[in-house]
Amino acid sequence: MKQPRILVGLALASIALAACGNSTSGGSANKGTIKIGVDLPESGAETSNGIPTLNGVKFAVQQKGSVDGFKLEYFNLDDAVNGVHDAVKGAQNVQQFVDDPKVLAVVGPFNSGVARAEIPKTNRAHLVQISPANTNQCLTKDIYIPTALSGKPDVDCKAAGLPFPKDLRPTGANNYFRVATTDDLQGPAMADFALTTLSITKVGVASDAEAYGKGIADTFSSRFTGKGGTVVKRQDFPNASQVHDFTSFLRAAQRAGAQGIYFGGTDSNNACVVRNQMKGIFADSAPFMGGDGIVTGQCLKDAAAQAPGMRGTVATVDASQRPDAKATIDAFKAAYPNASDYGAYTMPSYDCTQIIIAAIHRAIQANGGNMPTRQQVLDQMSKTDYTGALGHTSFDDKGDTTNKVVTVYEAKGSPVDWASVKAFDYTNGL
Amino acid sequence: MLVVLLAPKAASDLSLFVQILVIGIANGAIYALIALGYTMVYGIIELINFAHGDVFTLGAFLSLPLLGAFGLTEGKSSGVSVYLALILIAAIVMLLTGTINVVIERVAYRPLRNAPRLAPLITAVGMSFILEGIMYFWRGASPIHYPDLIPNPRIPLLAGATIGLKDIIVIVVAIVLVILLTVFINGSKLGKAMRATAQDREAAQLMGIDINRTIAATFFIGAVLAGAGGVIFGLYFNSVRFDLGFGVGLFAFTAAVFGGIGNIQGAALGGLAIGLVQAFSNAYYQSALTDVWIFAILILVLVFRPTGLLGMQVPER
Numbered sequence: 099m100k101q102p103r104i105l106v107g108l109a110l111a112s113i114a115l116a117a118c119g120n121s122t123s124g125g126s127a128n129k130g131t132i133k134i135g136v137d138l139p140e141s142g143a144e145t146s147n148g149i150p151t152l153n154g155v156k157f158a159v160q161q162k163g164s165v166d167g168f169k170l171e172y173f174n175l176d177d178a179v180n181g182v183h184d185a186v187k188g189a190q191n192v193q194q195f196v197d198d199p200k201v202l203a204v205v206g207p208f209n210s211g212v213a214r215a216e217i218p219k220t221n222r223a224h225l226v227q228i229s230p231a232n233t234n235q236c237l238t239k240d241i242y243i244p245t246a247l248s249g250k251p252d253v254d255c256k257a258a259g260l261p262f263p264k265d266l267r268p269t270g271a272n273n274y275f276r277v278a279t280t281d282d283l284q285g286p287a288m289a290d291f292a293l294t295t296l297s298i299t300k301v302g303v304a305s306d307a308e309a310y311g312k313g314i315a316d317t318f319s320s321r322f323t324g325k326g327g328t329v330v331k332r333q334d335f336p337n338a339s340q341v342h343d344f345t346s347f348l349r350a351a352q353r354a355g356a357q358g359i360y361f362g363g364t365d366s367n368n369a370c371v372v373r374n375q376m377k378g379i380f381a382d383s384a385p386f387m388g389g390d391g392i393v394t395g396q397c398l399k400d401a402a403a404q405a406p407g408m409r410g411t412v413a414t415v416d417a418s419q420r421p422d423a424k425a426t427i428d429a430f431k432a433a434y435p436n437a438s439d440y441g442a443y444t445m446p447s448y449d450c451t452q453i454i455i456a457a458i459h460r461a462i463q464a465n466g467g468n469m470p471t472r473q474q475v476l477d478q479m480s481k482t483d484y485t486g487a488l489g490h491t492s493f494d495d496k497g498d499t500t501n502k503v504v505t506v507y508e509a510k511g512s513p514v515d516w517a518s519v520k521a522f523d524y525t526n527g528l
Numbered sequence: 529m530l531v532v533l534l535a536p537k538a539a540s541d542l543s544l545f546v547q548i549l550v551i552g553i554a555n556g557a558i559y560a561l562i563a564l565g566y567t568m569v570y571g572i573i574e575l576i577n578f579a580h581g582d583v584f585t586l587g588a589f590l591s592l593p594l595l596g597a598f599g600l601t602e603g604k605s606s607g608v609s610v611y612l613a614l615i616l617i618a619a620i621v622m623l624l625t626g627t628i629n630v631v632i633e634r635v636a637y638r639p640l641r642n643a644p645r646l647a648p649l650i651t652a653v654g655m656s657f658i659l660e661g662i663m664y665f666w667r668g669a670s671p672i673h674y675p676d677l678i679p680n681p682r683i684p685l686l687a688g689a690t691i692g693l694k695d696i697i698v699i700v701v702a703i704v705l706v707i708l709l710t711v712f713i714n715g716s717k718l719g720k721a722m723r724a725t726a727q728d729r730e731a732a733q734l735m736g737i738d739i740n741r742t743i744a745a746t747f748f749i750g751a752v753l754a755g756a757g758g759v760i761f762g763l764y765f766n767s768v769r770f771d772l773g774f775g776v777g778l779f780a781f782t783a784a785v786f787g788g789i790g791n792i793q794g795a796a797l798g799g800l801a802i803g804l805v806q807a808f809s810n811a812y813y814q815s816a817l818t819d820v821w822i823f824a825i826l827i828l829v830l831v832f833r834p835t836g837l838l839g840m841q842v843p844e845r
Contacts, residue, residue: 339771342767345551346551350811350812368767374767377676400671400673402602403602
């Protein structure tokens, strides 16, 4: 008997909403609470990763306050164990989100390895998950390094030692989205940077012979030679962590006319020791280039006095490079004044949260003003058409952002640190 | 075969060829210093001391806090005082690694001296992991930058190629230590005891040689050289890591077998050979196949000379 009265109420509510235009703040009426789960590494050495990122979520939630009469809250859990991000802890955290019926979406995680453990749990619950920072291709795509980018046969995720996206999604449907683009664009971006900004046409290329390192070295080489550059020396070093001397490769590359070195690999595989060993063989000004595996504090330590002049790519937008984002960043910094409050992933997580709130809003409307189900929120995510601090974001059928920007960082300054110097936008293709 | 492979490379760019030759010799010198420890221990008790490579790494690790204690910092310290401090530090490190290796021998090998051959082999592998574990907990898994304290002015060789001061130091130190060791083993009383013990342990004991002391001395001297090698490695490459001993140790051990295990000059020659093959392969051929080259050559040499290049010197039976 109560049904007609609710319908009347809904009709009134929708009229009220229509009157308010697109505003998502639902006025004073409190129809309940909607929570956004946040899983990030928040403690120990990871504090500087997780806390500024969490602040982006907090800021967005505080700005909105409520959506269509539902109070908005964030529910954050730390996935760091002993100060280091932990996949098992991450999976336990998202289980808590799954078990809380008020949680309609999850922001996080920070690390791709943690995402791999979490996605199956959120997927079974049809719970939207959106990451501000994950860049590993295999979270969304079957091919780790496509032929189109490397000029070599496809390397699929299994060959790269990673599960396929479908293995992470037991329901068969996608529930995972991200605002960072994928790592396979890193090599091409650095090739473009070398040719256009550094104006060098001859490089020596090496890798640690692992899926990540060889992949970005191959994609770099393919783009670099395709655009008129020459790779004068190419080597791969299996068990690179056990290789202590790269100087004969460096000598040979230098004699062949290399103006710089591209090394595909990670700091733990001695990538930045290679930079240190360029001393005395190359001029100090000769660039050393790589992927996000070298854009780390450890890398600066390994390269030591040779650190300045290293360039590395990261497959995300640096919002501070975008004039359009200035107002949002300024507003954030007014609310969170400490220098350590803001980080590279504050604005990505802010945009993630705004995208989620918008999807929840659409889901509430589609559900006649009532608390939507998780599936209903998920259905709205693919319709995302959002312009924010990172630029314009929508999602392809895999959950990847259509906003494909890679940022180049340079080690410079005193004390030496990584600073973003240029962004490459591949939204409209390479 | 090697000449056929390398001659055209040398002809096309002599400067680079000489440059790579220098890198190979310097690496070979470091391998030789470590190989000596393997070869001495094997020569006397037929044990592959897997922990030896890690004792070498420990030498580099132990010198790091000492550098700080002596106030040596990269970019600030220079002059003769640096060399004096480094020699003192190297001496302390050599004493420490020597002592640690003697303790390892006493704890993990001596009680098993008459046990089946596999038992001390496994305790040696165990000691290797224990040392790596200690260094991992001490300084973490990442590479550690080793201060660059020695200036490296380059002295012209032929065809525009140069040799760095560091290369010269590494090569000279290795040659001097190998000569000293040879003289010591051939000339001194303890050296004679070591040779006697190596030849026939029981006969040596009957002749009044203290076997335990002689074997301990062998471990001590081997580790002293490894400790020196660790410090030199750090100063030369400016980067060390906890698991360094695994890779470097494997090649040093291979060098010892290559040259003829138990044979001091053989270890030096084997180290040199491996250093050269690595350098030339990484410069001219595929670095991905460098290890394949090394072990292919090793197999060829052992097939035709099963006792290594200069012949084995191990206990008779």
